[in-house]
Amino acid sequence: MAGPINRRILGAQRHDDGKLRCAWCPADPLYLAYHDTEWGVPVHDDRHLFEMLCLEGAQAGLSWLTILRKRESYRKAFDGFDAEKMARYDAARRRRLLLDAGIVRNRLKVDAFITNARAYLEIRASRSSFSDYLWQFTHGRVLRRRPLYLGGIAQSTVQSDAMSKDLKQRGFRFVGSTICYAFMQAVGIVDEHQRYCWVARQGSGHG
Numbered sequence: 001m002a003g004p005i006n007r008r009i010l011g012a013q014r015h016d017d018g019k020l021r022c023a024w025c026p027a028d029p030l031y032l033a034y035h036d037t038e039w040g041v042p043v044h045d046d047r048h049l050f051e052m053l054c055l056e057g058a059q060a061g062l063s064w065l066t067i068l069r070k071r072e073s074y075r076k077a078f079d080g081f082d083a084e085k086m087a088r089y090d091a092a093r094r095r096r097l098l099l100d101a102g103i104v105r106n107r108l109k110v111d112a113f114i115t116n117a118r119a120y121l122e123i124r125a126s127r128s129s130f131s132d133y134l135w136q137f138t139h140g141r142v143l144r145r146r147p148l149y150l151g152g153i154a155q156s157t158v159q160s161d162a163m164s165k166d167l168k169q170r171g172f173r174f175v176g177s178t179i180c181y182a183f184m185q186a187v188g189i190v191d192e193h194q195r196y197c198w199v200a201r202q203g204s205g206h207g
Contacts, residue, residue: 008151012196019198023150030068036199042142042188046130049187050120051081054113056183057174058104064182066104073102078113083124086117112173119171137163138189146195153192156181 010023015032025035043049055074059067067074077100079085089097097103097110120130127133137159147153160181167175184190193200 008149010150011148012194020196021199022194022197024153026065028065031065034068039186040188040191040193040199044131044135046124047081047083049130049134050083050116051075052187053172053175053183054078054081054116056179056186057112057116058106058109059182060109060174060179062104070103073100077103083117083120086114087121089114109174116172116174119167123170134163134187135189137166138184142188142191143184144191146200147192148195150194153194154181157190159190160184 007023012020013023013025014020015027021032021035025031043052051074055067055071058074075081077097094107094110094114098105098107103110123130123133143157143159145154156177160177163184164175164177164180167180181190185192
């Protein structure tokens with residue numbers, strides 16, 4: 001009898017549509033669309049970057065698919081990630097959020113969204129661009145890697161370490177180095193599609 005599959009040595013996997021995709025991508029249609037059109041695509045829009053940083057923090061301890069399925073509910077609950085509105089949330093608004101079944105009802109994570117909104121606004125006030133602040137950690141360049149095996153995808157790097165340290169110093173929460181690296185992959189600061197994945201062959205800015 002064959003033993004369990006060692007996921008770390010999985011290469012890109014072929015899906016029902018005939019395309020090879022990163023081994024971490026399941027067959028769920030929502031996840032397929034995310035992998036094919038979002039993950040690894042460079043983002044420079046401040047609000048979208050702020051949203052993704054919050055959502056990556058919300059994922060802590062959960063699957064990304066759980067967060068993807070709740071993303072529209074998050075946008076509705078948090079005023080489309082309008083940081084100025086979020087920064088003004090009071091105790092009553094926090095209590096309502098913790099009753100919202102459409103999001104992860106974790107008090108620490110909800111509080112972190114609000115704290116992060118305030119820290120984000122401070123960066124915007126001092127630097128004008130959240131995008132410029134985040135992209136400085138790679139000197140404005142996309143870091144492109146093409147690991148052959150799933151186990152070759154990094155969990156953190158010196159760049160995510162530096163981003164995490166600086167974000168924490170500025171008051172952000174749920175921004176450990178592993179979360180920061182996942183965020184960097186998600187918003188295209190890092191492009192780490194596996195070798196032979198069909199998206200890897202499209203180059204940066206796919207979709």
